[in-house]
Amino acid sequence: MLVRVLGAGAGGGFPQWNCNCENCKAVRAGAAGFVPRTQSSLAVSSDGKAWVLLNASPDLRQQIADARALQPGPEDQKRASPIRAAVITNGDVDHMAGLINLRELQPFSIYAHRRVLNVLNGNSIFNILNAEAVPRTELELGMSTPLSGDGNDLGLTVEAFDVPGKIALYLEDENAGPDLGTDTGDTVGLKVTDQTSGVSFFYIPGCATVDDRLAQRLKGADLLFFDGTLYEDDEMIRQDLMPKTGARMGHISISGANGSIAAFSPLKVKRKIYVHINNSNPVLDDNSPERQQTEAAGWEVGYDGMEIQI
């Protein structure tokens, strides 16, 4: 099974269009140790030929242009794509809006929880994906679903499971109480398994906290891509960027007693990679102390184009 990080950035990417934080200034200036990152998405393939997107970011067109494996080959038909399916973990713009790039009547399959399909179905702009060519299939939580695309089995199964999180920003309902209208299925993690080899990995780009149920599920996993949005819960406030904590946004921080380094320390996950990294996060500076501490704790910091074979 091959996994490619299409984009390791959080919403807005790195740099973000309107952000002038020290990280964004440095990456715009081409400073040493700073690498641009597009928005949050992976691609996975059992055979290196047919690919499944895990989330579809607004940068998908650029991500396809940067990945030869996701483009039609010279000998393919006049209209063709190795992208056969897309699995969406939540309704956030950075995870779902990129589906509009996959128009043009090219057959592929969309898989998502009912809560996310409801958002797709409720926004007419996604009708650019003709439902006859692009079926939308509901993922039931805790069920292993074999993926297919354009009538072909893709050699992969996916299991979606609920993780602590929050409804998408543009769907928040301030009148619905402290959970803002969040319901089960608004944020899921994925376990992807190769049907031939039996190997699997986890993908959890958004997660508010690692509770006991999640810890038990991930214990001893071979490979994990995990929410690396913020290093510290209040870093956006301290950097004078936005008056929101990570907790308010539904994202656990990397550091601290309640952070992901601490939570995963006893779980013996063999390979752990941060993705969905916000522009404010000091781990985006290859030479920062925070980056060193993160790597010393056994984590890798994801980057666009990162490829892993398991």
Place this chain on the structure above:
Amino acid sequence: MLVRVLGAGAGGGFPQWNCNCENCKAVRAGAAGFVPRTQSSLAVSSDGKAWVLLNASPDLRQQIADARALQPGPEDQKRASPIRAAVITNGDVDHMAGLINLRELQPFSIYAHRRVLNVLNGNSIFNILNAEAVPRTELELGMSTPLSGDGNDLGLTVEAFDVPGKIALYLEDENAGPDLGTDTGDTVGLKVTDQTSGVSFFYIPGCATVDDRLAQRLKGADLLFFDGTLYEDDEMIRQDLMPKTGARMGHISISGANGSIAAFSPLKVKRKIYVHINNSNPVLDDNSPERQQTEAAGWEVGYDGMEIQI
């Protein structure tokens, strides 16, 4: 007044994600005479500091990354952007979906006809643009509207006028008769005028035919950006790409008795530039006979990053 072509391609861009036509194969292979193009958008500025987008393509994040003038300067506030307004000519994905890239509570103004605002208002994903920070203002046809953004006058006025065209693809209603539910305002052209110098230009990225009214309006214009989608009305059918003519898609072709070269031949427009160029169009090959004929007829073929001062 400064005008920058952010993207000269049509919907899908060049190359298009799933297209394997000769043009797309050539540009992917880096063949001489072929240059990639992102999707359809211009930017205009009266003073070179504050900018207005004319359409917002899905490639907007990449287009901003490629244009230093559209990024915050090193001395600007922590959150800042020179983009102060966006004027949208229709509801097509390639012209409107890029608005989602402009989230993060950055104040700017959206201007569009009521028909397009209805689409924005009816798709919850665009609520990512908080209405308090990003007001939506209706453009009335035939009225000259001064543009402002974040409370500042931008030194430009825009007049929207109805042009022959079609409702956006994902809103087509097959049961509504041959016009598919198209109404006045679904496709507009823009006249942009610099309030200080009085100079102006026209931007018409989608247009089904040049009727007498449009011809009279454009006669003797200084500068025009015009619909260059197809070279021949049936080229997508002949290339075995899609069973649709340009006429069916609401786009005039460049060549032929009913094409735009013929229509503009008597109109004495001083500078004429094709934009919204589809991947199937032979003018995308710098060395093609069609490109030579187009240029010999007094037209330029737009490209990403093209800058014009008038």
